[in-house]
Amino acid sequence: MSAQLPPGLQLEKTDERIMTLNVGPQHPGSGHMRIIVQIDGDYIVACDPDPGYVHRGEEKMAEYRNYITNIPHLERPVIHDSCNILYPYVLGVEDLLGIETPERAKYVRVIASELNRCVYTLYWLAIYGIFLGHSTMFMWPTGDRELFIDLLEKMTGARVTHAYMVPGGVRNDLPANFEDVCLRQVDYFEKRIAEYADVFYDNPILISRTENTGVLSRTDAIRLGVTGSVLRASGIDYDIRKREPYDVYDSLDFETNVLRAGDAYARSKIPWLDMMESCRIIRDALSKMPKSGSVRVKLKPNPKGGMESVYRRVESGRGALGCHIVSRKKPEPYRVKLSVGSFRNLIALPYLLKGERLGNMPSVYWSLNYWPVEADR
Amino acid sequence: MEQSQPPEATPPEISGHAALMIQRFPDGTVLSEDTARPQVLVPKERILEAAAYARELGYDHAESVTGVDYPDQNQIEVVYHLGSYTDDTLNGTILALATRAPREDTPKPGRDSTRLPSLREVFYSVEFHEREIFEMLGVYFEGHPDNRRLLLPEDWADLPPLRKDFAIKGR
Numbered sequence: 435m436s437a438q439l440p441p442g443l444q445l446e447k448t449d450e451r452i453m454t455l456n457v458g459p460q461h462p463g464s465g466h467m468r469i470i471v472q473i474d475g476d477y478i479v480a481c482d483p484d485p486g487y488v489h490r491g492e493e494k495m496a497e498y499r500n501y502i503t504n505i506p507h508l509e510r511p512v513i514h515d516s517c518n519i520l521y522p523y524v525l526g527v528e529d530l531l532g533i534e535t536p537e538r539a540k541y542v543r544v545i546a547s548e549l550n551r552c553v554y555t556l557y558w559l560a561i562y563g564i565f566l567g568h569s570t571m572f573m574w575p576t577g578d579r580e581l582f583i584d585l586l587e588k589m590t591g592a593r594v595t596h597a598y599m600v601p602g603g604v605r606n607d608l609p610a611n612f613e614d615v616c617l618r619q620v621d622y623f624e625k626r627i628a629e630y631a632d633v634f635y636d637n638p639i640l641i642s643r644t645e646n647t648g649v650l651s652r653t654d655a656i657r658l659g660v661t662g663s664v665l666r667a668s669g670i671d672y673d674i675r676k677r678e679p680y681d682v683y684d685s686l687d688f689e690t691n692v693l694r695a696g697d698a699y700a701r702s703k704i705p706w707l708d709m710m711e712s713c714r715i716i717r718d719a720l721s722k723m724p725k726s727g728s729v730r731v732k733l734k735p736n737p738k739g740g741m742e743s744v745y746r747r748v749e750s751g752r753g754a755l756g757c758h759i760v761s762r763k764k765p766e767p768y769r770v771k772l773s774v775g776s777f778r779n780l781i782a783l784p785y786l787l788k789g790e791r792l793g794n795m796p797s798v799y800w801s802l803n804y805w806p807v808e809a810d811r
Numbered sequence: 812m813e814q815s816q817p818p819e820a821t822p823p824e825i826s827g828h829a830a831l832m833i834q835r836f837p838d839g840t841v842l843s844e845d846t847a848r849p850q851v852l853v854p855k856e857r858i859l860e861a862a863a864y865a866r867e868l869g870y871d872h873a874e875s876v877t878g879v880d881y882p883d884q885n886q887i888e889v890v891y892h893l894g895s896y897t898d899d900t901l902n903g904t905i906l907a908l909a910t911r912a913p914r915e916d917t918p919k920p921g922r923d924s925t926r927l928p929s930l931r932e933v934f935y936s937v938e939f940h941e942r943e944i945f946e947m948l949g950v951y952f953e954g955h956p957d958n959r960r961l962l963l964p965e966d967w968a969d970l971p972p973l974r975k976d977f978a979i980k981g982r
Binding site: 495 | 843847848850871872873874875877879880890892897902903905907936938939940962963973977979
């Protein structure tokens, strides 16, 4: 097994000093995946990630269902970020079928996906907190996440698996008093999120466990093709919402957050800063949104694409999320490929862990903003 | 006094990277000339050169690698979606660089003719994507140091599951 591995992955020769450890797939520190680490004393000398424990064949399933019935199952890999994972698929299907989305629907989609980004990020932050032994940071985000779940429930009718995005708009319009309720909760959350710094981000224990840990340089970030918060924490200002704006992102007022350190601390901070920008986007979109109008165009039954392929991408909670759809004049797509941020960030794990202490593994692993279910699809 | 210029032979209109690629690799096919999403299909003998040329054009990482099975044409297509973090002029551009491998009806992954050169030396970020395609479609990547299973169970003994002849039960 070891002779042909690349230098970065090389599981080194097993001599008496080196011990091989299986972390996962049931270990709480690894999520639903296994990380094979080799340690010399307390130091990791090699690491080989082994995902696939939650592989569900979403891409195969998509070949058997038509463009519309694919929607509820394609969101399953990240149910708490379901609007963002459906977004590129829906944009791609709109390109294939030549559908023009109503203006109001574009704003509703942006609001839904930003709310979803907060839901995802708070969930991730809670897990990150508890794996660093910080149980307050588990309780607070989990509680605040309820606000956004309530808002999304008002919008979509479901707490997590919304299936809200459809080609040509969104499934249903906003409820009557949505704008007031949403603004009230965003106001509260903006005050609340500042308190996270006091208890977590300025906490010397967090800083000592994450600063200068698992440093990913700018050059390596480009070479490994990582994405999202991992990329922006290494000093590359790349956010698809700015670089390739989809729907109405080009008319909204927000900034991207970039840090230069490239360590686990920077990677854990970027999603938190992004949530503040999400609040700005939601506020801005609510004020610019047309107050009335259609939110969905009527589709023909069983719509068919031409003989072509499309690739669309959006910025999800975990980075770029691309969807490649190959169509061959059938009501079902010929091939659907989801290129997800988690899968792309996994390649960095062996690099970051090599030479780290075993005790730092959770802080590096979870700082990659990795969601195993999404990576396995 | 204005002198009338002799009419020059105007070079063929070059628009976007699909045209540039096809100028360099005339045996390839342009699938889409769209400037934001150029799509080019090159023969597998030239895919390494084509990837190196894409690198020269400014693309520095692979966003996605898709394998598509075409049993009616007896081929398996692998599409590399390349993007750039360093070149601001390529902000919204994703180059789809495709190539095709021969397909066998009774696949023996790793031991049959379904092989392609690996692009890992040119774009390091394809490493896990190519491993996924090896297990899902049975395309062996020559030069890839680590053609191991990634997502499937170690004892998977059926067809590569994303081939079209692997049918979901009950459908």
